Amino acid sequence: MLLMRLIRPVARASVLLCAFAVLLGAGGSAFAGLGQPTPWQMGFQQSAAPTMDDIVWFHNFVLWIIVAITAFVLALLVIVMVKFNARANPTPSRTTHNTLLEVAWTVIPVVILVVIAIPSFRILFVQLNIPQADLTIKATGNQWNWTYTYPDDKVEFPSIMLTDAERTKLNPPPPRLLAVDNPIYVPVNKVVRVQVIGSDVIHAFAVPSFGVKIDAIPGRLNETWFKATREGVYYGQCSELCGKDHAFMPIEVRVVSEQAYATWLADAKKKHSVEGAPANAVAASQ
Numbered sequence: 001m002l003l004m005r006l007i008r009p010v011a012r013a014s015v016l017l018c019a020f021a022v023l024l025g026a027g028g029s030a031f032a033g034l035g036q037p038t039p040w041q042m043g044f045q046q047s048a049a050p051t052m053d054d055i056v057w058f059h060n061f062v063l064w065i066i067v068a069i070t071a072f073v074l075a076l077l078v079i080v081m082v083k084f085n086a087r088a089n090p091t092p093s094r095t096t097h098n099t100l101l102e103v104a105w106t107v108i109p110v111v112i113l114v115v116i117a118i119p120s121f122r123i124l125f126v127q128l129n130i131p132q133a134d135l136t137i138k139a140t141g142n143q144w145n146w147t148y149t150y151p152d153d154k155v156e157f158p159s160i161m162l163t164d165a166e167r168t169k170l171n172p173p174p175p176r177l178l179a180v181d182n183p184i185y186v187p188v189n190k191v192v193r194v195q196v197i198g199s200d201v202i203h204a205f206a207v208p209s210f211g212v213k214i215d216a217i218p219g220r221l222n223e224t225w226f227k228a229t230r231e232g233v234y235y236g237q238c239s240e241l242c243g244k245d246h247a248f249m250p251i252e253v254r255v256v257s258e259q260a261y262a263t264w265l266a267d268a269k270k271k272h273s274v275e276g277a278p279a280n281a282v283a284a285s286q
């Protein structure tokens with residue numbers, strides 16, 4: 001059986017490559033930091049939200065498929081080069097059609113695509129279908145900082161990156177190019193709806209640990225959501241090239257207990273209160 005003889009080394013190579021991928025994946029997640037990147041990080045930042053758990057799972061799932069396909073194609077190429085070169089195979093076969101093979105190489109890729117599409121669409125739906133929100137935050141991208149509004153609490157404040165001089169005054173110094181003067185605070189295990197808009201050009205609001213990334217477009221209110229399940233400090237960045245200081249408008253989210261959130265909110269209401277409801281605000285209860 002020529003087919004069986006061809007398939008066996010392919011299967012062996014696939015197993016080896018899969019084992020390599022596992023090592024790579026495991027090493028990557030071991031190095032990944034919570035809420036911020038770490039030196040030599042290979043994989044995603046650690047997940048702190050159910051949506052990101054889904055994304056990490058889907059990424060690993062597709063990685064297996066890619067590794068298997070790549071190993072298979074590589075093995076086929078090597079077999080063809082070794083067994084069927086002009087020296088090894090001076091009188092080539094004149095076969096042009098093999099119905100079984102042709103049906104297989106049409107149907108199998110279709111099946112693989114369907115297997116990828118089903119969980120992919122499910123995750124897309126979870127991301128875009130915003131559940132009943134406990135809290136709404138509006139993030140407005142400006143050149144080059146963010147303005148955050150808590151419409152239900154009539155709180156609004158700008159959030160600007162800390163300079164190196166400002167950072168080094170703090171103990172311990174927060175990460176470079178990520179820490180800001182006024183972070184967003186959210187309570188842990190609550191559904192946070194984020195409304196995102198641009199005030200001048202297109203920006204993008206992205207926090208890797210929450211699996212959130214959505215464009216901030218002038219004149220269009222985009223929405224996304226996250227539910228942070230672990231307390232901590234989470235950093236993100238503007239993820240759309242928006243001008244010369246694109247790299248200097250980070251996002252800092254502090255996930256805290258409900259009491260700590262209430263304390264922060266009371267303080268924020270004193271410092272950053274705005275008269276009346278801010279423009280475009282939509283109450284979380286709606």
Ligand SMILES: [Cu+2]
Pocket residue numbers: 141142144202203204238239240241242246249
């Ligand atoms: Cu930007």
